[in-house]
Amino acid sequence: MRDKRNDSSTEEKILIAARLVFIEKGLAGARMQDIADRAEINKAMLHYYFKNKEMLFEVIFREMAGKLFPHFERLMDSDLNFFDKIRSIVSSYIEVIMQNPYIPLFVMNEMNKNPEMGIKNFFEAQKPGFVRKLRDSIEESVKEDLIQPINPIHLIMNIFSMCAFPFIAKPMIKLLTGIEDDDFKNMMEQRKILVAEFIINSIRK
């Protein structure tokens, strides 16, 4: 933050290391020693920059949670037609998750394990923006008889389920199908189009 050195600051090194360790092990499984080692500093420094483990975790968690829903609000405001908005959401969402494939499981898991984290406020801020707009857009498309009647919540669940779940279930998928990382990546690449068309196919009149 406000440090004097110009080389990759210690705080930054800590954050990079903490990201890795927390994502790999979760809050409960992460070890401060492990974070210190990866940052190539000592434990004392961690507590100098961040009061305690929970504080450090909170920073990382908020950072990750913030990446869960990217620029969707802008997208909803664009003048794309409804179907192209679906295509665009699916495609860019899968793309974003492919960059950080561990985010969905990490966020969902820690939300479950640590329900009393200051996350509610965090998301309630972005909620109206994008979810409501998507909801409205769906309801409008139903009224315009563009798509078949469907509860918007269900449709939204379907969209994000098919995008995010494969990343959460990756180890299981690899086990059951025998595919390797490369093929998995290829499949997700295919899904950018496949999932969108699957959805549109289902709801279009």
Added chain:
Amino acid sequence: MRDKRNDSSTEEKILIAARLVFIEKGLAGARMQDIADRAEINKAMLHYYFKNKEMLFEVIFREMAGKLFPHFERLMDSDLNFFDKIRSIVSSYIEVIMQNPYIPLFVMNEMNKNPEMGIKNFFEAQKPGFVRKLRDSIEESVKEDLIQPINPIHLIMNIFSMCAFPFIAKPMIKLLTGIEDDDFKNMMEQRKILVAEFIINSIRK
């Protein structure tokens, strides 16, 4: 196991308690003291019945993993037509998960966090049975021109994504939609039919 008393055996009490604690906290977050308290015994007993925390966890994990895919093999062997098989899988899968809503996240998360657990063998046993049969059934339906061409793996992913993901994302869904547990349950009840029809709608010719 092979104990002499007839009342709810100590081992059983341990397993019940361990289930609760491991599911709530995960392997890393669970405390043996916590399990002992809930089982209303002392810590020493835990180590008498199970060598260590990992052993106890392994028992619970395998138990949970075993519940992930229920009687699907039988279902695939039935003489239902393809669409009714889809309906049946979706409906009974959601029903099963509703009984134990925490299972998908628990299993997926621990598979990620502890990749080197003896789970591979476990699932490789059931894999051929049900996944392959579903795959074959999809390929056959494509050949028969009953459904539109689709990579079976993608379709299978879609099915299980839409069934399981809402349970994994429940805290997030509650946050974004403002719904409560009762409504959530109702929605999942609706999804038994909705998801199946959503899928069939998309793939049928």
Added chain:
DNA sequence: GTCTATATTCAGATAGAC
């Protein structure tokens, strides 16, 4: 089989020199 008490290890956090 069950308990109390204790050993042991580990991890988070702090004190204090530089």
Added chain:
DNA sequence: GTCTATCTGAATATAGAC
């Protein structure tokens, strides 16, 4: 800001009496 050394508490595990 950075380090070494240390404290403290927690958590797993064991010893041994009953």
